Amino acid sequence: MEFTIPWSSLFGGMMMGTAGILLLLFNGKIAGISGILGGLLSPGGKEFLWRLLFIAGMMGGGWLSIHFLDVSFPAQYSLTSSTPLLIVIAGFLVGIGSGVGSGCTSGHGICGIGRLSVRSIIATCVFMAVAGITVFIRLHML
Amino acid sequence: MFYVIALLTGLLFGMGMALSGMIDPNLVIAFLDITGHWDPTLIFVMGGALMVFIPGYLLLIKQRQQPLLTETWSLNNNKTIDWRLIIGASLFGVGWGLLGVCPGPAITSLFAGNTDVWLFIAAMMAGLMVSKKLAPIAR
Numbered sequence: 001m002e003f004t005i006p007w008s009s010l011f012g013g014m015m016m017g018t019a020g021i022l023l024l025l026f027n028g029k030i031a032g033i034s035g036i037l038g039g040l041l042s043p044g045g046k047e048f049l050w051r052l053l054f055i056a057g058m059m060g061g062g063w064l065s066i067h068f069l070d071v072s073f074p075a076q077y078s079l080t081s082s083t084p085l086l087i088v089i090a091g092f093l094v095g096i097g098s099g100v101g102s103g104c105t106s107g108h109g110i111c112g113i114g115r116l117s118v119r120s121i122i123a124t125c126v127f128m129a130v131a132g133i134t135v136f137i138r139l140h141m142l
Numbered sequence: 143m144f145y146v147i148a149l150l151t152g153l154l155f156g157m158g159m160a161l162s163g164m165i166d167p168n169l170v171i172a173f174l175d176i177t178g179h180w181d182p183t184l185i186f187v188m189g190g191a192l193m194v195f196i197p198g199y200l201l202l203i204k205q206r207q208q209p210l211l212t213e214t215w216s217l218n219n220n221k222t223i224d225w226r227l228i229i230g231a232s233l234f235g236v237g238w239g240l241l242g243v244c245p246g247p248a249i250t251s252l253f254a255g256n257t258d259v260w261l262f263i264a265a266m267m268a269g270l271m272v273s274k275k276l277a278p279i280a281r
Contacts, residue, residue: 006183012162013190019155020191021198026147028209029216031155033245038270053145054152055249061156062165062250071160073254077167077241077262084261086240091262093237094244095269100276101230102218105244106155108231109188114195119220123227127235128174134239135174 020111023054032107033058034098097127144211159250162187167242174239230273237269 020031027050036051065071077087098104101123103112108127112120163169164187172181209215238244243262251259 003182006163006186009162009164009183010186010190012158012160012164013187013192014194015158015161016155016187017191017194017198019151019158020195021202022147022154023151024199024209024215025202025206026151026210027144028212028214029148030218031151033249034270037245037249037267038274041267041271041274050145050148053148054155057149057152057154058156058159058246058249059252061153061158062160063253064153065157065160066254069157069161071165073160073251073256074166074168076256077243077258084258087258087261088265090237090241090243091248091265092269092272093233093240094262095237095266095271096273097230097232097234097237097269098245099230099270099273101227101234102220104234104246105238106246110191110195114192114199115217116196116199117218119218119223119227122223123231126228126231127238130232130235131239132174132176134236135171136177138240139171139175139178 016106016110017114020106020114024111030107030111032103032111034095034104035102035107038099101127147211155246156250158191159246162190165247165251165254167247170238170242170244170247174242 016031023029023031029050031054036054039047039051040055062073066073094104098107101108103120103123105124105127108120108123113124159165163183169181169183172179173184234244241262245266248259248262248266252263
């Protein structure tokens with residue numbers, strides 16, 4: 001099997017790790033996207049503005065990468081049969097799951113594992129395994 | 143300065159997210175589909191992030207009393223492995239596996255001309271809201 005190192009993925013990952021470290025070093029905050037979004041649900045307070053700015057920065061980063069880094073984004077979320085209902089169900093589960101489990105791919109997967117937190121290592125193993133099983137059922141059994 | 147850092151790190155995080163390819167659900171599904179045409183690319187994304195974050199944490203953060211611009215670290219020091227963690231991660235895993243989209247890539251894709259993203263984010267925010275009603279998230 002031929003395999004070449006996906007440099008842009010490696011470099012993109014390193015950029016995310018760097019952003020996470022800088023946010024923690026300067027501001028003492030964790031770059032966990034679900035946690036930051038969850039915080040935006042209760043507006044006001046001194047934690048609101050930095051979260052809003054971080055999220056706005058991410059959106060801006062996505063936009064900039066289209067226009068200056070030549071990154072192409074998918075035009076729609078259509079895998080095999082993504083209906084609006086499937087998108088809503090997936091979004092709702094991602095939201096409620098990251099809320100109940102206190103983190104998502106960035107908070108547990110990068111910052112949590114990055115701090116060698118056992119909780120985050122376990123959470124990451126659980127959601128990867130469950131996501132793998134979900135994909136298996138969806139692609140190979142249904 | 144605190145707010146400038148928040149904006150700039152968000153920008154860097156978003157650009158990294160875009161460059162890494164995680165904004166493409168097909169790449170995520172191909173990584174999760176270990177019995178199909180398995181694509182290990184996502185390992186390089188996470189590996190790249192941890193390659194920077196782990197040494198950064200150990201060398202720059204761990205021995206510091208406080209962050210450069212604030213008084214305290216906002217870290218979750220909860221060490222208990224409880225059912226909330228397992229059930230939450232499992233629900234998240236089902237949602238992630240169904241579509242291949244998680245919160246970071248969705249936010250990064252908001253202005254990429256894909257209207258499915260808006261639907262996903264609306265549903266995700268509803269899910270987050272419900273999770274807050276279930277029990278306050280300790281942070």
